[in-house]
Each structure stands twice: as C-alpha cells, then as structure tokens.
C-alpha cells in the first residue's frame with residue numbers, strides 16, 4: 069500500500085498533536101502534586117515482589133507477632149482463621165513435619181493465646197474461650213458503630229485484604245506506618261486527627277501557609293501505632309518502627325493473597341510447558357509434511 073502525501077501529513081498531524089497533548093499532561097502533573105495528594109510510597113524491599121518472589125517465612129512470623137500484639141487491639145482480620153497460619157506457604161507451615169494446619173502445635177498454641185466469643189452450650193449465655201485453629205481471628209469491637217465510637221468516629225478497617233485494597237499495598241502499608249511525622253506548622257488539625265504524608269487526602273482547605281506548598285498527605289484517625297522496642301523479636305531482627313512496619317506489611321500482603329507464590333510457580337510451569345509444546349508441535353509439523361509439496 070502506498071500512502072498518499074495528503075494521508076501522510078494527516079498522520080503526521082495526529083502524531084504531533086498526540087505528542088503535544090502528552091507533554092501538556094506531563095507539564096501539568098507537578099502542578100497537581102503541589103496542590104495536595106499523598107507522597108509516593110517508599111519501597112519496603114520485599115522478597116515477594118517480582119515474578120519469582122517468595123515470602124520470607126521469618127518475616128511473616130514477626131509480622132504476625134506485630135499484628136497480634138499491636139494492630140489486633142483495633143483491627144480485625146475476619147477472613148483469616150488461625151489454621152491459615154499453618155497452611156503451605158503460611159508463617160508457621162513446617163515442610164518437614166506432616167502436620168495438618170489444624171494439628172500444627174504452633175498454630176494451636178497461638179490460637180489458644182487469643183480469646184474468642186462463644187455461647188455457653190448449657191446456659192446460652194455469651195462467654196469467651198481460648199480460640200482453636202478452626203476459629204477466625206476475632207474482631208476487637210462488637211460492631212462497626214462501637215469501633216467508630218472508640219476511635220474518634222473512624223472505624224479501623226478490617227486488614228484481611230488491606231494489601232489488595234490500596235494501590236501498591238505492601239509498600240503503602242509500610243510507608244504509612246513508618247511515615248508519621250509531626251504536622252507541619254500552619255496545618256489546622258481537628259482533635260483526634262493525625263497527620264501522615266502517605267495518607268490520601270487534600271489538605272488545601274486546612275492549610276494556612278503558602279498555597280503553592282500545601283503539604284502532601286492527609287489526616288488519619290489512627291495515631292502512630294508503632295514505637296521502637298515495642299514488640300520483642302527473638303530472631304535478632306532490629307526492634308525498630310521501620311522493621312515492625314515492614315514485617316507487618318509483609319504479613320498483611322501474605323494474608324491478602326496467600327496463594328500468590330503458588331500461582332506464580334504454576335504460571336511459570338505453564339509457560340515452560342507451552343514453550344516445549346510449541347517446539348514439539350513445530351517438529352511434528354515438519355515431520356508430517358516432509359517431502360510433500362505444499
């Protein structure tokens with residue numbers, strides 16, 4: 069096909085205007101950033117990122133500890149059962165022992181440390197009892213209204229799938245938890261609110277300083293939950309806010325998608341199979357048509 073001169077210049081015009089439009093968008097981007105928006109999450113350097121990434125089991129164990137000792141006071145993880153902790157790929161899975169997740173002694177012990185609500189089978193009275201591997205993680209509040217009332221009007225969201233619910237989930241959770249800084253001078257804060265540069269929001273209406281330098285981020289009803297030395301690690305990992313934030317973010321990422329590693333492995337196997345199969349198909353095609361004019 070030959071392109072007529074007229075067509076060619078029309079194509080050129082379209083391309084040129086597309087380039088112009090794109091560069092306008094690119095120029096406008098920094099201007100929007102100056103008017104609010106959250107800071108881009110920092111990378112937690114997670115082992116599970118990328119096509120061949122896997123979860124670091126020791127990190128998942130530490131992350132569970134941080135969740136249990138700190139976050140569980142306010143956040144439920146209703147989709148998680150204790151037995152999930154012992155399933156293949158989980159924090160307390162042991163490939164050498166032949167335990168089912170429900171028999172796994174670590175899982176049983178961890179469950180028994182937590183009280184869950186139940187009904188007395190004889191009297192029908194509400195009671196609490198130690199959890200078993202079959203129980204779901206209990207919610208700290210009886211309902212969302214109680215949760216909101218106890219936290220200045222904002223109910224702490226369930227963390228079961230939080231890493232999927234936010235863009236760049238694990239890095240976001242890590243950055244949010246370790247990113248609390250004092251509110252900049254000139255920011256009007258309501259009581260019960262905290263400033264976090266990684267939280268989504270637009271602070272322009274609350275900013276009394278230079279309108280071209282509105283601070284990034286937003287208000288969050290969660291006070292900084294972590295402090296250095298708060299959770300004891302017995303594997304020698306640093307007991308710092310930064311490490312706690314990474315570990316608990318990894319745990320939430322695993323809980324949000326516990327079969328991610330398995331899926332990546334299967335996908336890779338399927339690709340290898342398809343490649344071999346394509347080779348075989350081509351070889352048999354060559355063989356079948358060998359010496360036949362076609």
Ligand code: HEC
Pocket residue numbers: 134135138139140141142143219222223224225230234241244245267268287288289290291293294316
């Ligand atoms: C004292 C109670 C409390 C504790 C402890 C706590 N949180 Fe929160 N968290 C909240 C509340 C309240 C909100 C809702 C904030 C809002 O919407 O302004 C929240 C929100 C969040 C969010 C969602 C932020 C968003 O993008 O909307 C994440 C993620 C989170 N918490 C993770 C954690 C983790 C992980 C821990 C443990 C290290 C933890 N929280 C400990 C009360 C708490």
